[in-house]
Amino acid sequence: MSKVMSHRSLERLGRGLTGSCVAISFALVVTLIVMVTYHGLTTFIVDGISPVSFFCGDVWNPHETGDNGVPLLGALPMIVGSFAVTLLSCVFALPFAIGSAICIVEIIPRIGRTVIQPVIEVFVGIPSVVFGLIGLMIVVPWTAGWAGGTGYGIFSAAIVLAVMILPTITSLSVDAIAAVPQSYRLGSYGLGCMRWQTIWHVVLRSALPGLLTATILGMARAFGEALAVQMVIGNATAIPDSLFTPASTLTSILTMGMGNEAMGTIPNDALWSLALILMGMSLVFIAIVHLVGRKGANVHA
């Protein structure tokens, strides 16, 4: 190559290439949001289902019509189920995640950062169907053994999800704790604090915004997880009255119904509405992460 491209055109080429990448990703996100919103709102606008009955009704049977001639579309059981598994799995996972993060960063940093953290990060990449299978083979029979019933339900789903989100929360918590400036710790030791007092009063307090972000991202993953949950929750569209009876989540009903309904029919539109709720919730999660991040930045400043 004898002639080298001039600096100016090279700059322009680089800008064009990266710019088009951004433009394509941005356009994709926007079209996706518009499409899900459009289809999701069809249920209410075109099919004439009242949003009140959709969000508060507890009977989900898209192929049957009720006494008033309107299809039975009450999404409340799935909404309750989704929030229940998300919160419960967080309750299960959080102590283990924060505890191991503290251990990795503060107590055994050498082994923690070179051996334990990479192992945990490998966990993040394990496909959810694997967790689902393990849940089906081990967690469900185990739960049935001591709690009675069939073992399918919110409890089993929360256990499986807790194992799934544990590495996500741990990994992000490690980053948050490691980001606490060393000078804070040294200051604390200088004042005569023990390691435990330092961790509890200084490190965890400074890392709080990061830990919150880690938790919320874990919750977002739990909320959106479909396959593993669907395999162990039992998929009964009833409002759960116990942690050990079959329930359902937005995602489990979506994955089960998707292939069965033809486009343009009311059952299909109803599934899009469930997708819209899911998308709305994940936007809320992301918004919270941004808010927490901004607040954290203010604190550190």
Place this chain on the structure above:
Amino acid sequence: MRERSAMTRRQFLGCIGSATAAAALCGLTGCSASSGGSATSGAASASLSGSVTAVGSTALQPLVEAAAEQFMNDHSSVQITIQGGGSGQGITQISQHAVQIGNSDVFAETKLSQPSDANSLIDNRVCVVGMGPVVNKSVSIDAISLDDLKKIFTGQVSNWKEVGGADEAITVINRASGSGTRATFEDAVLGSTKAPDSFKPQEQDSSGTVRKMISQTPGAISYLAFSYFDDSIKTLKVDNVAPESANVENNTWTIWAYEHMYTSNEPDETTQAFIDYMMSDDVQQSFVTQNGYIPVSGMKVSRDAQGTVSKLS
């Protein structure tokens, strides 16, 4: 320092990922090239070419895949792609003419928002699938009446002792609302009776999962296609009729459905040739029976989209 090590780990994983993808791609192209090369085509079939895409029912997928592979061996310049996605997908795609064949477990009329749209489709009934109630091995009964079966699936009966079995709770496992298997079972067993809204049994998506759950859960009952029957579960006679192909053929076993391969009103030559091949004895007497289906040619009755059964002479 930490950041950098994280980067290299990620890059390392990325490398492995792309290497695997590349290897898979090579494998695929290598495979298709070799099958194209080894194909032997007769003089008559040499004229067929082009590509056919069939989308839809996952229940029908293994059968169509097996037949398509054989068909492509015989016609080297034909490419047939089979995709799953579910019956609803199959009917959506064929009614939009996005594909050449839409596979479905149910009549298109029951899925489309405008049932008259089915008039622009040709219904090729390639085989019949029989379905029957299956229970966990702990259940002591071997036969059940249609009436009791109806009571179980509408929640009126919740203990096996009420239908002649041991004192054991019944766990009903349904298929997803809208699934073809469930529609067939409910049409045949429940008829016009509807399960009350308060009865909300578990639902599962795939036949394989249902079988696994039935084998694991004491007192469980569900329904499966004959092809999924095996030793891990127990099948029930209904009104003293055994779930067997011969009983489906003369409609004494009433829980059965057609597998449909819908095409447009004017299918292209290659698509029609493939459909003809599906209906030929080559497929009907080998792949169809091997996959646990019942050839259409053996049927002594026929059934229409409204469920009306008529005798074939």
